[in-house]
Amino acid sequence: MTKWEYSTVPLLVHATKQILDNWGEDGWELVQVVPGPNPEQLVAYLKRPKQ
Structure with missing residues (x-):
């Protein structure tokens, strides 16, 4: 099963x-x-597989 980590990032238009x-x-x-x-x-809400 893939485990994920998440991050939130402010974006300027x-x-x-x-x-x-x-x-x-x-x-x-x-x-x-x-x-x-x-x-x-x-x-922005981002994810990537946990290492």
């Missing part, structure tokens, strides 16, 4: 792709993006 690309290079997979505390910010 003007740099979303760059931020997600950086996390993706470290093996993180995007699960969901939800609105953040203000209109210019989003929050």
